[in-house]
Amino acid sequence: MESQFDTAVSAYEHSMEEMPFREHVEAWSFLKAVGDVTGRSVLDLGCGSGLYTRRLRQEGAARVVGMDESAAMVEHSRRREEREGLGVEYLAADAADPAAGDLPGIAGSFDVVTAVYVLPYASSREALEGFCATARRALRATGGRFVAAVLNPEFSTDPQWYRGYGMLLSSQESPAEGTPGHLRAWVGSDVLDLDFFRWSAAAHEQALGAAGFDRFSWIRPSVSEEGRARYGEAFWANYLNCPHALIIDAHAGPGAVPDRRARPAEHNSAGPGE
Numbered sequence: 001m002e003s004q005f006d007t008a009v010s011a012y013e014h015s016m017e018e019m020p021f022r023e024h025v026e027a028w029s030f031l032k033a034v035g036d037v038t039g040r041s042v043l044d045l046g047c048g049s050g051l052y053t054r055r056l057r058q059e060g061a062a063r064v065v066g067m068d069e070s071a072a073m074v075e076h077s078r079r080r081e082e083r084e085g086l087g088v089e090y091l092a093a094d095a096a097d098p099a100a101g102d103l104p105g106i107a108g109s110f111d112v113v114t115a116v117y118v119l120p121y122a123s124s125r126e127a128l129e130g131f132c133a134t135a136r137r138a139l140r141a142t143g144g145r146f147v148a149a150v151l152n153p154e155f156s157t158d159p160q161w162y163r164g165y166g167m168l169l170s171s172q173e174s175p176a177e178g179t180p181g182h183l184r185a186w187v188g189s190d191v192l193d194l195d196f197f198r199w200s201a202a203a204h205e206q207a208l209g210a211a212g213f214d215r216f217s218w219i220r221p222s223v224s225e226e227g228r229a230r231y232g233e234a235f236w237a238n239y240l241n242c243p244h245a246l247i248i249d250a251h252a253g254p255g256a257v258p259d260r261r262a263r264p265a266e267h268n269s270a271g272p273g274e
């Protein structure tokens with residue numbers, strides 16, 4: 001499938017080194033939220049160039065599968081896997097289609113599903129729910145967790161706010177769900193231009209509830225000790241005051257995967273910033 005990410009392979013591959021916030025805030029906070037993966041099976045939706053799939057495997061996950069709809073991203077990740085032999089599997093599929101969660105080797109197979117910066121590319125509520133349904137279907141019947149880094153619904157549109165971190169985010173001033181937005185990112189010598197969609201906290205929670213997640217919390221990112229020491233407290237101030245992304249840690253208990261047409265399940269939640 002053609003994707004706006006097909007030409008972004010090299011930028012993503014180098015983004016951890018080129019963008020200090022990715023390593024010292026995002027990876028630090030996200031991997032902490034995912035927790036110990038030793039012996040676990042993990043599905044990484046929208047795995048991109050495989051930054052997190054490789055890392056999760058290196059951290060001891062027994063099985064890691066990366067799923068992405070961009071043929072170029074999957075091809076790149078597979079080529080790296082051929083060279084490095086980490087034992088990560090890659091699959092080209094549209095994770096916004098719940099049928100992806102029913103694929104052989106995916107359905108009911110994972111302890112944890114991850115997704116870093118993937119839900120913001122849901123162009124409709126159906127797609128947002130589709131990502132969550134894929135995650136739920138891929139989890140074991142006994143339940144599991146879906147840990148996702150998503151766009152902070154309250155991200156700053158001040159053009160200078162994330163400039164020091166190599167990003168500029170813009171979107172129309174509209175309370176409407178799924179409002180289009182744009183991200184420009186400077187990654188070394190590459191400039192990335194990506195279109196995304198802005199979803200409220202409630203829309204995320206509703207999509208998770210509809211997919212069968214019954215408990216979730218929102219986590220604000222923090223900075224690693226190394227990041228503080230290397231760049232200084234002042235460097236991180238804007239980002240920590242209003243991060244461009246938040247982490248959702250969603251839990252599903254044992255039980256049947258709900259029909260997508262069913263009403264959203266009752267759920268408990270701790271909203272963003274709580």
Ligand SMILES: C[S@@+](CC[C@H](N)C(=O)[O-])C[C@H]1O[C@@H](n2cnc3c(N)ncnc32)[C@H](O)[C@@H]1O
Nearest residue numbers: 005046047048068069070094095096116117121
């Ligand atoms: C912003 S990139 C993040 C890549 C990777 N998770 C990372 O953190 O480096 C988003 C990725 O999600 C993928 N993606 C977007 N929509 C998707 C969909 N419907 N199904 C599968 N992958 C999707 C894109 O192809 C892209 O590789």
